[in-house]
Amino acid sequence: MHDKGDLASLEHRLEAELDGLLERRNPDSPLAVLGAGLDDLGAGRKYLATLAPGGYITPNWPALYGGMGLDEEPAGVVKAVLARYEAPDLYPWMVGIDLVGPTILAHGNDEQKARWLPAIRSGEEIWCQLFSEPDAGSDLAGLSARAARDGQGWRITGSKVWTSRAHYSKWGLLLARFDTSLPKHQGIVAFGLDMASPGVTVKPLVQMNKDAHFNEVFLDDVWVPDSDRIDEPGRGWSVALTCLSFERGSLGGGLGVRREQLLRLAEMLYGKTDVHRDALIKNLISYDVIRFNEERSKAAALAGRTPGPEGSGSKLRGTALVKSLASLAMAVEGGAATARSGGPDEWVNMFLVSPSLSIRGGTDEIQRNILAERVLGLPAEPRVDKSRPFTDSH
Ligand SMILES: Cc1cc2nc3c(=O)[nH]c(=O)nc-3n(C[C@H](O)[C@H](O)[C@H](O)COP(=O)(O)OP(=O)(O)OC[C@H]3O[C@@H](n4cnc5c(N)ncnc54)[C@H](O)[C@@H]3O)c2cc1C
Numbered sequence: 001m002h003d004k005g006d007l008a009s010l011e012h013r014l015e016a017e018l019d020g021l022l023e024r025r026n027p028d029s030p031l032a033v034l035g036a037g038l039d040d041l042g043a044g045r046k047y048l049a050t051l052a053p054g055g056y057i058t059p060n061w062p063a064l065y066g067g068m069g070l071d072e073e074p075a076g077v078v079k080a081v082l083a084r085y086e087a088p089d090l091y092p093w094m095v096g097i098d099l100v101g102p103t104i105l106a107h108g109n110d111e112q113k114a115r116w117l118p119a120i121r122s123g124e125e126i127w128c129q130l131f132s133e134p135d136a137g138s139d140l141a142g143l144s145a146r147a148a149r150d151g152q153g154w155r156i157t158g159s160k161v162w163t164s165r166a167h168y169s170k171w172g173l174l175l176a177r178f179d180t181s182l183p184k185h186q187g188i189v190a191f192g193l194d195m196a197s198p199g200v201t202v203k204p205l206v207q208m209n210k211d212a213h214f215n216e217v218f219l220d221d222v223w224v225p226d227s228d229r230i231d232e233p234g235r236g237w238s239v240a241l242t243c244l245s246f247e248r249g250s251l252g253g254g255l256g257v258r259r260e261q262l263l264r265l266a267e268m269l270y271g272k273t274d275v276h277r278d279a280l281i282k283n284l285i286s287y288d289v290i291r292f293n294e295e296r297s298k299a300a301a302l303a304g305r306t307p308g309p310e311g312s313g314s315k316l317r318g319t320a321l322v323k324s325l326a327s328l329a330m331a332v333e334g335g336a337a338t339a340r341s342g343g344p345d346e347w348v349n350m351f352l353v354s355p356s357l358s359i360r361g362g363t364d365e366i367q368r369n370i371l372a373e374r375v376l377g378l379p380a381e382p383r384v385d386k387s388r389p390f391t392d393s394h
Pocket residue numbers: 128129130131132133134135136137138139161162163164165213214356357359360361362363364365366369381
């Protein structure tokens with residue numbers, strides 16, 4: 001636990017530094033919605049490059065790799081202070097900053113950390129997550145992209161799908177199978193894949209909000225040097241679990257919904273029916289429950305506990321809140337919201353993006369399975385293929 005005085009002086013020092021770099025946040029500015037409709041990467045790159053020298057975007061990364069070397073509590077102060085300033089939508093960089101960077105810190109070697117982390121933090125290099133395949137989503141360990149050894153490297157063949165932002169990613173965190181005779185979790189290897197390698201084809205998929213958010217990625221005999229392999233062959237599943245635990249953490253916490261959005265919604269509701277007001281109050285209560293749980297997770301992290309199944313609870317609650325808020329806003333705004341000229345506002349975007357939250361980062365059903373088994377202690381699902389060679393069941 002840190003001294004309150006130390007945290008307050010950190011807060012004052014940060015405000016003084018950031019006042020020289022960024023504009024204070026205007027509470028009426030619309031909030032970005034998970035990258036919806038974002039094609040212009042210039043503003044995000046500029047913002048990240050501005051903050052990179054101070055390490056503010058990655059406060060808990062070691063100073064050696066451009067972070068501030070802070071633990072959970074002061075790092076939380078940095079995030080809270082940053083939220084007081086205008087920021088562009090950083091969604092395209094979040095896979096790199098929130099998921100891949102911490103995964104490389106946990107599983108990469110020193111050369112990889114020195115090579116990959118600075119460009120993630122500065123926003124220069126965008127990363128994507130090459131995990132899901134047409135036949136491996138919830139059952140990710142059933143993935144079948146193949147990695148075959150070839151001299152000083154590997155040949156990769158297979159296809160990935162739903163790969164967010166692959167169309168402008170420089171690197172992808174890739175999972176592939178190097179040994180089909182091993183049980184499915186044991187035969188996996190992880191790589192950093194240079195997306196410009198010969199044999200990589202990226203085909204965007206357009207969603208209902210017209211955003212080409214994610215892609216199919218085809219890998220046709222792609223050569224990857226062994227120096228881009230992350231951790232040992234056979235440790236790929238552990239790399240995946242590390243990355244997924246960071247993903248659940250980043251998708252929890254109300255998914256970036258801010259109190260000012262709730263207040264804007266309350267203004268829209270002024271003079272409307274009691275039914276809508278009742279729904280708003282329920283959402284406000286959910287919002288506070290999410291915040292209190294976040295505090296509890298932070299306290300647990302400070303006490304040295306590694307993240308547990310509570311990430312699944314946070315993700316479920318955050319998803320339900322965003323869906324409910326977006327539906328409420330649509331009920332109040334009605335058809336006018338979608339017909340507005342100048343493009344959709346933050347609520348329309350949120351409404352159109354919200355169904356995907358129940359799928360990405362592990363579906364609602366999978367989060368409930370985790371809670372059922374690991375929190376409530378209910379009997380585990382039958383997993384007959386867990387200890388058999390991969391080839392026996394696929
Ligand atoms: C917006 C968005 C962005 C994404 N970005 C990425 C990305 O960048 N990289 C990436 O690798 N993937 C990405 N994904 C893919 C995502 O991780 C998968 O869609 C997800 O894991 C579900 O897999 P699936 O689509 O194959 O569905 P399936 O696994 O086929 O599931 C179909 C249905 O069956 C249910 N189901 C499956 N198994 C069980 C079970 N054991 N018990 C109960 N119900 C079950 C599911 O809940 C679901 O309702 C993204 C998805 C979305 C929507």
